[in-house]
Amino acid sequence: MYGFIYQKWWKILTLLMLLYVFIAGFLVPLRPGILEVSESRVVGGDSLQVFVTTYNTQWQEGDLIQAFIKYDSVHIWSVPGVTLQRRNKLLLQGRLLGWRSNSRDQYVDATLILHHPRDGFMVMPSAFTITAGSGELEAPIWVEQLPQRAAWSWKFPFRSILYETIRNTFFHVAIWMAMFVLLVVSLVYSIKYLLNPRLEYDAITSSFAHVAIVWGTMGMITGSLWARATWGTFWTNDPKLNMSAVAMMIYVAYAILRASINDDDRRAQLSSAYNIFAFMAMIPLVIIIPRLTSSLHPGNGGNPALGGEDLDHTLRLIFYPAVIGYTLLGVWMASLLYRLRRIEIRNLIASLQD
Amino acid sequence: MRPINQLNQILFLTIMSLIVPTAGVLAQGDHYANTGKIYTVIACVSVILIVIAIFLFYLERRIKKLELSASLDEIGNY
Structure with a gap:
């Protein structure tokens, strides 16, 4: 023995x-992810102009990049103006989807979701704190309308803090x-x-x-x-x-x-x-x-x-x-x-x- | 002498396995400049290497003691 x-x-x-x-x-590289947003406190209904810094992205001009701001499980807003600044920097522009204040909550923690055909989804929870503004909630986008997930690849997960x-x-x-x-x-x-x-x-x-x-x-x-x-x-x-x-x-x-x-x-x-x-x-x-x-x-x-x-x-x-x-x-x-x-x-x- | 050779093998392979990938990763440039957190991982790997090295020196000291006592016993052979 x-x-x-x-x-x-x-x-x-x-x-x-x-x-x-x-x-x-x-x-093995980390999966692409969102490192930071230039402004996290925004007002519903106002015009939005935010720079997003991403990590491990090799994006080029002409890539179809989509950005979504998720208020809750039902209300997901597709950001109309997404401009690529550098391979790891985006500019998001548009009139932010309004958010109706009720007596209990004065603000909502919204999640930023980016999608790239090759890299798949990137999620940053609580990216924005949206205070109630003048605008009203517009027609929601249902989850089923989001693009498909990317295939599995040899990459480690991207986790904030870690x-x-x-x-x-x-x-x-x-x-x-x-x-x-x-x-x-x-x-x-x-x-x-x-x-x-x-x-x-x-x-x-x-x-x-x-x-x-x-x-x-x-x-x-x-x-x-x-x-x-x-x-x-x-x-x-x-x-x-x-x-x-x-x-x-x-x-x-x-x-x-x-x-x-x-x-x-x-x-x-x-x-x-x-x-x-x-x-x-x-x-x-x-x-x-x-x-x-x-x-x-x-x-x-x-x-x-x-x-x-x-x-x-x-x-x-x-x-x-x-x-x-x-x-x-x-x-x-x-x-x-x-x-x-x-x-x-x-x-x-x-x-x-x- | 056999165990010592095998331990040298570990040390060599560990060092090589550290140097080769680290060089590749650092060559990629700006990713790590963003967060700097890769250095924590490098520090942890260094700790592993240092602890294994300390173990090797400890083992060597004990073997040396045995060798000395053996050479005293068989002093005629040397």
Whole structure:
């Protein structure tokens, strides 16, 4: 069974997968999207003159570009004057569709939708805040009249706030997933050790736990950098962040516990038992508690991740190999630690016999 | 010596896999100037590389210790 760790094919597979992840993770472009509008507060019924800056668009003169302003599910206004300024800049002109004020709402958050035959739809939610003006609501355009969706292409989704950092799905999320797999292996071998006390099992447990700590540290640092780019701060008092910090501390305590005991059997016994508790503590801390409260972090408190629109097909095509790649790289690193540990144990026994 | 060669392989491939696509992306120019957020991704990838490098140095230190103790045992062979 342990012959697996001496084989080469899966190590080459690991490297190829990670190579694919790094190359595709950087080279696949973002889908075209709307970066900003020059004026977001507009009055219904007034004449509209707004510049729209787009992202990753290579538009040329003569392209059929359509612009729509969506008030609600029924009222969608097709902007009559769409002029291309540059390959990533549009000018929208026209007399804005009126909007009737009622007693409850003084303004409406309207969505800007652009359509290009090659690039498909670009949507910017809450692009305009339209205050009630003199105009009346005109004849609505029904959703069925919008142009057809563009075909699937090899591109990452364009998300406001995230922008290019959506690529961190492969360099942050995947690392945490791999860490969970490594910790499960560690848990299984610590249970095996307690059932059948062989130092070999303990060596496997500790190797996997140590590599998992390395992976967790990597996940924390990359997450912190990502938070700086999206939330504006390296760390906030968010349940997901604080609880994962606590879980990491529990595993660091595992490493310290091991380092502080000299007797091999005693260390193996204590740390195996501790490892089971550490895993049982980590699951509610990292996975359950943040889901019960509200959290900024995707995947928690009514803020889903890895489901629906968050992980689209193109991301999946790179995300799953990334998870497998980091897991196998972790297994490789753990197997090296295990082999080293085994030689150390053998030397120790040999020196005791002398 | 075999494990060390394989680790060098990882390091080499990781570095290559970082340099090649990054160069391609930065050559595209103005897209990244708009948001600048690609540098966050580059920082995260650098963190991964640095942590793997730290692991390699740690492993090397432990192997060196073993090598030293082995050479002391078999001092006649050297």
